[in-house]
Amino acid sequence: MYTLAQTACLLLIILAGGAAAADDPPTSPPVVEPFPGQVAGDIDKARFGEPSGIVFHPVRKTLFVVGDEGDLCEMKTDGTMLRKEHYPSSSVRMDFEGITVNPATGLLYVAIEGAESILEIDPADLAVKRKFDLERTLDGKLVMAPGGQGMEGITFMPNPKLPHGGTFLVANQAFGLNNPNDISAVFEVEVPLADETGNPPACKLLRQFSLDVTDLSDLHYDAARGLLYVISDSNNLLFETEPDGRVIAKYTDLPCADQEGIAFDDAGNMYIAQDSGGVVKIKWPDK
Numbered sequence: 001m002y003t004l005a006q007t008a009c010l011l012l013i014i015l016a017g018g019a020a021a022a023d024d025p026p027t028s029p030p031v032v033e034p035f036p037g038q039v040a041g042d043i044d045k046a047r048f049g050e051p052s053g054i055v056f057h058p059v060r061k062t063l064f065v066v067g068d069e070g071d072l073c074e075m076k077t078d079g080t081m082l083r084k085e086h087y088p089s090s091s092v093r094m095d096f097e098g099i100t101v102n103p104a105t106g107l108l109y110v111a112i113e114g115a116e117s118i119l120e121i122d123p124a125d126l127a128v129k130r131k132f133d134l135e136r137t138l139d140g141k142l143v144m145a146p147g148g149q150g151m152e153g154i155t156f157m158p159n160p161k162l163p164h165g166g167t168f169l170v171a172n173q174a175f176g177l178n179n180p181n182d183i184s185a186v187f188e189v190e191v192p193l194a195d196e197t198g199n200p201p202a203c204k205l206l207r208q209f210s211l212d213v214t215d216l217s218d219l220h221y222d223a224a225r226g227l228l229y230v231i232s233d234s235n236n237l238l239f240e241t242e243p244d245g246r247v248i249a250k251y252t253d254l255p256c257a258d259q260e261g262i263a264f265d266d267a268g269n270m271y272i273a274q275d276s277g278g279v280v281k282i283k284w285p286d287k
Contacts, residue, residue, distance in 0.1 A: 031250075032237075032250045032251070032252050033249060033250065033251050033252070034251065034252065034253050035238065035251045035252065035253045035254050036251065036284075036285050036286075037255070037270055037282035037283060037284050037285070038282065038283040038285070039255050039280060039281075039282050040280075040281040040283060041281060042079075042278040042279065042280055042281075043075075043077075043078060043079030043271075043279050043280075043281045044075075044079050044277075044278050044279040045078075045079045045080060045081065046073075046075070046079075046080075046081035046084075047277065047278075048065055048067060048071070048073050048075075048081070048084070048279070049067045049068075049069065049071060049277075050067045050068040050069065050071075050275055050276075050277070051065050051066070051067055051260070051261060051273035051274060051275065051277070051278070051279055052066055052067060052068050052096060052097050052098070052260045052261055052273060053065070053066040053096065053097055053098035053099040053110075053111065053153065053154070053218060053260065053261040053273060054066075054099065054261035054262070054263045054272075054273040054279065055100050055101050055108070055220075055263050056077075056101075056263045056264060056266070056271070057074075057101055057106065057108075057123060058101070058103050058266060059103075059106050060074075060106075060123060061077070061265075062074050062075065062076055062082065063075050063076070063077060063263065063265075063271060063279070064099055064101070064108060065099070065261070065273060065279065066096035066097070066098070066099045066261075067096060068095055068096065068097070068275070069086075069094070069095075069096075070086055070087040070088060070089065070094030070095070071084065071085070071086050071087075071096065072084070072085045072086075072087065072096065072099070072110065072121070072126060075279075077265055077267075077269070077281075079279065083126070085126040087119075087128070095112060095113040095114055095115075096110050096111070096112060096113075097111050097112070097113040097150075097151060097152050097153065097260070098110070098111035098151070098152065098153040098154035098155075098170075098218055098261070099111070099154065099261075100154045100155045100156045100168070101123075101156060102156050102158070102165055102166065102191075103156070103158060103223070104158065104160075104165045104166075105165065106123055107120055107121065107122065107123070107129070108121040108122075108123050109121070109154060109156065109168070110154075111151045111153065111154040111170060112151070113150040113151050113173075114150050115133070115150075116133060116134040116136065116150055117131055117132065117133045117134070118131070118133075118134070118154070118168070118203065119131050120132075132192055132202065132203055133202050133203065134151065134170070134189060134203045134205065135202045135203060135204055135205055136205075137205070138187070138205040138207070138208060141180070141181075142181045143172070143180075143181065143182070143183045143185070143187075143205065143208065144182065144183075144187075144205075145179070145181045145182035148173075148174060148182040149172075149173035149174055149175065149182075150173060151170050151171070151172060151173075152171050152172070152173035152216060152217050152218065153170065153171035153216065153217060153219045153230075153231075153260075153261075153262075154168055154169070154170045154171075154219075155168070155169050155170075155219045155220050155221040155228070156168060156169075156221065157169055157188075157221045157223070158223050162191075163193060164190070164191035164192070164193055165191070166191065167188050167189060167190055167191060167206065168188070168189040168190075168191060169186055169187070169189070169219055169221060169228065169243075170186070170187050170189055170219075171185075171186055171216035171217065171218065171219050172185055172186075172187060172216065173215060173216055173217065174214060174215075174216075175214050175215060175234075176214060177210075177212065177214060183208065183210065184210065184213065184215070184216060185208045185209060185216075186208065186209055186210075186211070186216065186219065186228075186230065186245065187205050187206075187207070187208045188205070188206040188207045188208070189203045189204070189205055189206065190203055190204045190206055192204075209244065209245030210245070211230060211232070211239055211241070211247065213232045213235055213237060213239075214232065214234070214235065215232050215233050215234040216230060216231070216232055217232065217233035217259060217260045217261075218230075218231050218259075218260055218261045218262045218273075219231070219262070220262045220263055220264060221243070222264060226242070226243065227240055227241065227242070227248065228240075228242070228243055229241075229262055229264075231254075231259050231260075231262050233258065233259050233260060236252055236253065236254050237250060237251065237252055237254075238250070238251040238252075238254055238262075254272070255280065255282070256272045256280050257274055257276055258274045258275040258276040259272045259274060259275075260274070260275040264284065268283065268284055269281055269282065269283060269284065270282040270283075270284045
């Protein structure tokens with residue numbers, strides 16, 4: 001039998017444990033919510049061909065858009081075309097699928113699908129400064145198989161503690177979840193420094209996380225809020241996550257078709273590039 005003092009002590013322990021458990025964060029998955037953005041319309045006045053990636057340049061206050069056939073253009077946020085460049089290649093198809101910017105340097109980075117390469121481009125003259133390839137392995141295991149759907153989106157995640165100013169996050173597009181050699185996932189990728197010869201080494205894959213969904217088509221890192229936005233095209237989903245992949249919100253019923261690019265400007269507008277044509281401008285409520 002417990003004494004009165006022992007019973008009181010045991011009761012306090014039970015109550016304390018119950019209070020702690022009640023304060024624990026919920027572990028249930030986020031509720032799928034309808035897309036909250038307000039569509040302003042298609043702004044692409046010049047009808048840029050097959051838009052597959054988009055980024056807002058924080059210094060130039062313009063949008064840079066890439067197309068599937070190796071095209072890059074700069075346009076105003078009202079869709080007025082400023083200039084356009086084509087990047088031909090005799091050896092491999094220049095399948096531009098994503099674009100991002102390092103806000104510290106203003107340099108652009110374009111993701112080439114299939115080759116799994118990244119072009120570093122000067123926005124002043126649109127000249128290519130460097131080109132580097134991604135490694136296809138993580139911890140010694142093949143995770144981005146040659147001949148797969150490949151790198152479909154890219155964004156820059158600033159980190160002033162790193163000598164190169166940050167890392168890339170890239171989306172590997174896969175249409176299945178059961179192939180361990182070609183994972184539908186977001187990979188963090190280092191930005192390589194030039195070696196002694198002036199040639200950049202291959203970009204190492206640092207980590208990966210999965211959202212348990214196929215057909216990742218683009219992503220955007222919001223440095224001000226520390227949040228990552230990821231689109232799954234064929235599943236018509238937009239994820240809002242922490243940089244480690246923890247999902248904050250999941251939105252469905254996106255108002256676009258063939259949504260392959262996503263960007264935000266500094267005025268609270270979202271832009272979605274549609275591979276079938278058009279750049280849709282959307283007012284995002286949380287901005």
